[in-house]
Amino acid sequence: MTHTAGAGRPRTGATFLVLCLGILSYALSQSLVSPVLPTIQHHLHTSQSTVTWVMTAYLLSASVATPVLGKIGDVVGKERMLLVALLALGAGSLLAALASSIGVMIAARVIQGVGGGVLPLVFGIIRDEFPRDRVSGAIGTAAALMGVGGGLGIVVAGPIVNTLDYRWLFWLPLIVIAVAAVATHLFVPESPVRAPGRINLPAAALLSAWLVALLVPISEGSRWGWTSGRVLGLLALAVLLAAAWIAVELRSAEPLIDMRMMRLPAVWTTNLVALLFGLGLYSLMAFLPAFVQTPPSAGYGFGASVTASGVFLLPMTVTMFFSGLAAGRLGLRFGARAVLALGAVLLIPSMVLLATAHAERWTIYLVAALCGAGIGFAFSALSALIVTAVPPAQTGAASGMNANIRTIGGSIGTAVTGSIITSGAVGGLPRESGYTHGFWFLAGAAAVALATTLLVPKARRATVAEPVREAGTLVPAADN
Template sequence: MPRIPRTAGRPHYNVTFAVLLLGVGAYSLLQSMVVPVLATLMEHLHTTQETVTWLMTAYLLSASVATPILGRIGDRAGKERMLLVTLVALTAGSALAGVSNSIGWMIVARVIQGLGGGVLPLAFGIIRDEFPIAKVRGAVGVTAALTAVGGGLGLILAGPIVDHLDYHWLFWLPMIMTAVATVATFLFVPESPVRTPGKISWGAAALLSIWLVALLLAVSEGPTWGWGSARILGLFAAAVVVAVLWVLVELRSQAPLIDMRMMRIPAVWTANLVALLFGVVMYTAMTFLPQLVQTPAKLAGYGFTASITQSGVYMLPMTIGMFVLGVLTGPLAARYGSKLVLIAGGLITMVPFLVLSLGHDHSWQIYLASSLMGVGMGLAFSSMSSIVVEAVPAEQTGVASGMNANIRTIGGAIGSGVAASILANGVTAAHPFPPDSGYTDTFWFLTGSALLAAAAAVLIPAVRGAGADRSTGTPGPDRKATADKESAPA
């Protein structure tokens, strides 16, 4: 099929939207699909528990570096161009993982897949460029919700894929999705009409990469290496020192990679604080709730002895809830405001962990908590992303949303590290399962984190509509064929 000429008119924004959702969905699946099958991969790849966890750590580190940097390059060099690069990396990484039979090559493949983190900020930027202003909030909300839904769906699909195919198909299926998305992007996603002039500050990019890797490596490996070990303390110290140096370089730069003045916008820094706390909640829950239900009751004295597939069924209400509420968030935010929706999401998210803190011995408690998590997280993730997009100029959408997504990842790493340390207390060679009280303490920790997220959301100031200039309140950059798109059906 020949590529649609750019001069023949821009594709309808709904076509562009469908392509973006395909790429974001594939990236989201890859985030979580490995989590419930780490034990299976450890057996097939003939490796150790400590080594197999690098399949998550490597992906996390790569995505943390790639997400803000690719978002910024897209703002300057063209979002469509960088989206193609990102999707090609996702496809290549998935293909390599699909043919890998050794842990070394699998880790390399996960590093390449992590470059797919750039899909999120690039998608948000393209939506802001291409959609009618009235449609931006809803489209951003659905896209943000899909990142969470895809994570939940990955937990559900992992079991049936491994049971009926084999572990290679955990990567073959996303590879097919990203390959189709790559071709569709080339055909149907228009070139960026909004760009930021100037060169990329590669020195700032290097400093950003160093402190992010140091921080995330420390919080990821803290439970294994020991929080008080010289390696962990050294990594934390390096992260602080390099982060300060990075900020100083960005403040003095004529063309900063990430504009510190943008990061100080009240709506941006408060939304990022909320993102950090929600990252703690969501990623920790998605990691350790399946672990709880898979625990053999006869050996541990608690748990549900669920298979990988059965543990996915427990997470199904959460996935459905995140999708439904993610779709509804746009209309709700238009009526009540994104801030109020975000606060409601935080308060609702607190309830399921309170339920699990008080008791997690019966299946109905898990299903109830899973359902409430879907409602709360669906509201929160969609509205949070909308707030960031609405708060910054159009030319900074990619980097702002990239940093917000990155901060969620950091929160997830922190939450998972803290939870792993809590659960490690009481584990011995004779009793390799965490004590039940460890899960109770973990759920109290997540209850407090969700409450803090709702409290932080109260601090978010009101922001102007998408596309408005912060200083003047005037409409943002003119979008080609906006009038035609405003009148077109959604």
């Protein structure tokens, strides 16, 4: 089906602004809470181990909802499901703002996690609605905004709590979400591009089950013990459920995630790189603030407040935004794979610098700037590679899995990096050597990411307008 964003359809400029607002609202909801978990722990009278579920529950819910909502959007309509994702995000924010116990707060974060479907739905709408020559740049900017919103949340969380109250970490995003939902209804057209068929409920249930079985022990491994029966048992269960999920998908006439699509070289290699970059980004955002907040009496750190630690990450937010803006143009000229490699090239020296020279403030600012630029380039290129590698009817499902794999990488990365950093901790504080070894681990992951980009097939430079071959059939790369 062919259409243009012409007469009778809203202008793509207004549509794009609304889509960016939706992504920003989700990204802020994801990151605002992380720096203030101790504050939430104090106000809701709970333990440190329990309050971590405020983040874990959100990530688990988002991991399940992202690919499922992306697929449902492909079938029933992306604009409709984008509204559903935003409404769930808003409902969760409202419940979290009103929560008087940790149980209600965790339930609210589960509901918020359903908003993870925003990302693949936005990518699908861009591909369906925008002119071909604008798709790459628009996807790059939208993907960069996800990282920018994440960094911005960490920067502003401290001032919001100090000026207002921690509950405003949910009230303020709720206002943005409400505006985004109304604007989506008014300005985002319903795409005529549909994937035929119905939602494969057994596949959705198995996908949800193996993701939960995988991410729970990864998140709790350092507390339960990596060799404990619970961790090993859940990991084994995750393998069995994942195998069952793949078998169901392969035998299904209407799969939730098309395994033929996932086997495409451009798809599986891009997903592997996404796993590694997710590992680096989430780990850095989790542990760099903790590093700079450490009092100098420990032999390292700067004794920064929550607000000041956010300022250390401000360069990351700025460079991530501008590199995301530039990624689309660079991708059209040099190819998305080259932009992806550039992201890894910037990430490696920043991690090495962090591991070897972290005693000066300027080093942290430089590291944050380099990491932001590298991740901005990489996330934009990853999104473009996935969207242009699959037919339009599978954009939501493919983008959802790619975003999901980044989250899985982040869960693995924070768990492993946390174990490295906290090994040998004294008096509740990690040793400096723990951070050094953790940062070297992230440098190694960045080097592996660079090597993995060489496996990504090299596409012709006109990446967006090129056709894609799948299972011997020529499929148009865009439906404009």
